[in-house]
Amino acid sequence: RDATAALMCTTRLIRHAREQNRRVHVLHISTADEFPILQANKDLITCEATPHHLSLNADDYARLGTLLQMNPPVRDASHQAAIWDGLRRGVIDVLGSDHAPHELEAKAKEYPASPSGMPGVQTLAPMMLDHVAKGRLSLARFVDLTSAGPQRIFGIAGKGRIAAGYDADFTVVDLKARREIRNDWIASRCGWTPYDGTWVQGWVTGTVIRGRRVMWEDELVTPRGGEPVKFCEGHTG
Secondary structure, three states: OOHHHHHHHHHHHHHHHHHHOOOEEEOOOOOOOOHHHHHOOOOOEEEEEOHHHHHOOHHHHHHHHHHHOOOOOOOOHHHHHHHHHHHHOOOOOEEOOOEOOOOHHHHOOOOOOOOOOEOOHHHHHHHHHHHHHOOOOOHHHHHHHHHHHHHHHHOEOOOOOOOOOOOOOEEEEEEEEEEEEOHHHOOOOOOOOOOOOEEEEEEEEEEEEOOEEEEEOOEEOOOOOOOOOOEOOOOOO
């Protein structure tokens, strides 16, 4: 699944979108090659980048081995730089975790028996906040990529902003906190992260969902209470 394969797939997808006059959201952009065609078709196309394609590159395979295996793959630093450029220029609309929490026993198998994917939900905010601290993107842009952006694309009702009539969903962060991401901090049953041992500046200290404080200082403080997501009437995104 090299860069040529990624470009062929994205090109074919955009061609079908044009033929059917339907909007398409392209996940997990991983190559420099895709950006010219994505940028030329923004009237129909939205797209997503992931923290691991922004934070890791091919140099990390020597350290992580099959823990870094995913589809599309983490590529060399030139592709990583292009994704950052596309994010800064606004071609990238949202961030996605691509959460795939395979257990270590499975990931330890020799390629290609090892499954593709890694856990990503819990580390998205601290990894990206560290990029904010390092000046790679603004805090406002990070908020848009993770909150307002998804609302725009999918027409999610009651989400994406702080306003009367909207769900009171908040992520509370400490922008000055320095913490080490560790495997034993991961709440997923898989119990590992490719960022184990990584120090970051910026940490999530709490979450509020529909006005209820759910997580505070790494502890769940409210029982689960999920509800179906609602969508805006007539949204065609």
